[in-house]
Amino acid sequence: MASEFDIIILGGGCAGLSLGMRLARLGPDCPRVAIVERRAQYISDRTWSYWASQSAQLKHLARAEWQKVAINGDGKNVSIDCAVVPYQAIDAGAFYSAAVAEIVGNPNILFYRGDEVKAVCKVNGLWEVRLSRGTLSGRQVVDTRPVHDAGCAVPLMWQSFSGVEVECAEDIFDVGVATLMDFIQGPDGQVNFLYVLPYSRRRALIEVTVFGREKRGEADFSSILEEQVKTVTRSAAVKIIYREHYAIPMGLPEVERSEDESYVRAGIEAGGARAATGYVFQRIQRWAEEAGERVRCGQLVRGHAKDPWVVRKMDRLFLRVLLRNPERGPELFVRLFAMRDPRSVIRFMHDEATIWDYLRIMCALPRGLFLAELGRALFR
Ligand SMILES: Cc1cc2nc3c(=O)[nH]c(=O)nc-3n(C[C@H](O)[C@H](O)[C@H](O)COP(=O)(O)OP(=O)(O)OC[C@H]3O[C@@H](n4cnc5c(N)ncnc54)[C@H](O)[C@@H]3O)c2cc1C
Structure with a gap:
């Protein structure tokens, strides 16, 4: 050859x-x-979820779609209507x-x-x-x-998760709502959250996720995942259809x-x-x-376009606040999704936020935390 x-x-x-x-x-x-x-x-070997905005591609391959998403934490349950930009999953x-x-x-x-x-x-x-x-x-x-095969990329934070797709012997799930975050106490006081994508009344993807400096292995999740699957399925008889585990690097250096x-x-x-x-x-x-x-058009392929400066700075600021204050994670996310106009947060999630969305998001979050982190960033 x-x-x-x-x-x-x-x-x-x-x-x-x-x-x-x-x-x-x-x-x-x-x-x-x-x-x-x-x-x-x-x-x-994985399920890709995303916000099915106008600019989203390959939506016809979606296995399921939800027009409502829920975030539970900090003693509150927030459910938002996202029919305009539904949440979808592709196998x-x-x-x-x-x-x-x-x-x-x-x-x-x-x-x-x-x-x-x-x-x-x-x-x-x-x-x-x-x-x-x-x-x-x-x-x-x-x-x-x-790149990490070559050991050269260190992200600011890892989003580690482990999950199973289960089939239950009885009707358990509400197919109308995808649970994006349901905060639970993890081992060693870690802030974990559950992610549940109900595909049918009896079938769902159930995952446990944690944000942290360290990348977590599948074994770190085995007992908490088992326990949460029991809770979510109300101890019904379940068959495990498939398992997935991964750690997404967040805030990688360019x-x-x-x-x-x-x-x-x-x-x-x-x-x-x-x-x-x-x-x-x-x-x-x-x-x-x-x-x-x-x-x-006869041109060379280029790499991913850089996010605008303001997006990169805001994203890193958000991650640093989360890293420094993991115990406030539930409050931060609940406040974010409970904003008066949730369209701002949805646009933020799918990369189409305007400067006004960023301002609204900043106003919705605890200002002290962000200003303190901004101060640290200026003097670093
Ligand atoms: C379980 C799981 C769930 C995820 N869920 C989501 C989600 O819900 N939403 C979302 O947006 N993202 C999600 N992701 C993250 C991300 O979308 C995927 O990791 C995606 O597959 C990344 O695409 P990629 O092409 O960069 O890497 P990959 O899809 O991993 O492709 C890299 C390819 O390179 C091949 N390869 C590596 N080295 C060599 C070599 N030396 N020679 C030849 N081939 C090589 C590998 O076999 C692989 O096929 C998830 C990832 C995983 C693993």
Whole structure:
């Protein structure tokens, strides 16, 4: 194998396949593309949730949608109507199948599955990608492999979570409401919260999440998850359909961009994750959509666009306040969602907040905490 491509995509996960899918849609105008993915086969290994705003992509793949979300904590239960921007969930298995079908349907794209990228270097103006089973060369490389494999990214905070999809023997869940946060006391006084996506009266995804400086492993959650599943399902007989565990890096330092525009990084650790919320899926979709459009116009793919300065500063400020005052987490989130006009917080969640939304959010939160953190940031 020694082939030459216009674009070589390293990693065929969410970002790699999303880009591949947009390039496949260029039909005969699609350049010569190679996608290299370590996995030989895809399985349904995660659930992506997001706010289905006007700009959200691939909404047709959603497995479920909720027009009401609930936040419980600090002795209050807040439920907001989000019919205008519903909350949706896509099963990764459905996404992988749809993306792969489009990609393999375009003869200009070669998909190297079950192969691994070993090294990348530039030789005589072309990128050479060494795989386990050969070498590819290309004019541009889009690298979506996670950076932390190389141990170089340290986020401000981790959003660690562990969950199970359960099927109960009786009707338990209210399918009308997704519980985004139901704060509970975790081990060692940690502030944990439950996340419940009811797919039907008998089936739901139940997760325990914690924010913290340290990344938590699956074992850290095993007893609290078991206990919470019992509570949520009122000790009904349950069958575990599937398990998921992950830690989303929040507030990563900006990934170093290569001076050579023909090598770009993309994906969760390269600007794909929004610092304050940890939402990634739709940011990757928007990036892939724009990248496909650039290629259609004969331009190089670019990395994720930087968030505006004010968004980056506000997000980091919010994370620092949360890190310094974990016990106030329930109060902060309840106040946020209990704002008079919850549309501001929804726009904040899906990256479409205006400066007025930010001002409203600041006014809704305890000002003392934020001013103290702002002071610290100024003198740091
Ligand atoms: C369980 C779970 C739940 C999540 N829930 C949400 C959610 O609800 N909402 C949300 O917005 N985000 C969520 N995320 C976060 C984020 O959306 C996903 O992690 C997303 O898959 C990130 O996309 P990516 O392309 O950056 O990374 P990945 O999808 O992990 O893709 C990277 C790919 O690179 C491949 N690879 C790595 N090294 C090599 C190599 N050397 N050679 C070849 N291939 C290689 C990997 O096999 C992988 O397929 C969740 C993540 C997980 C794991």
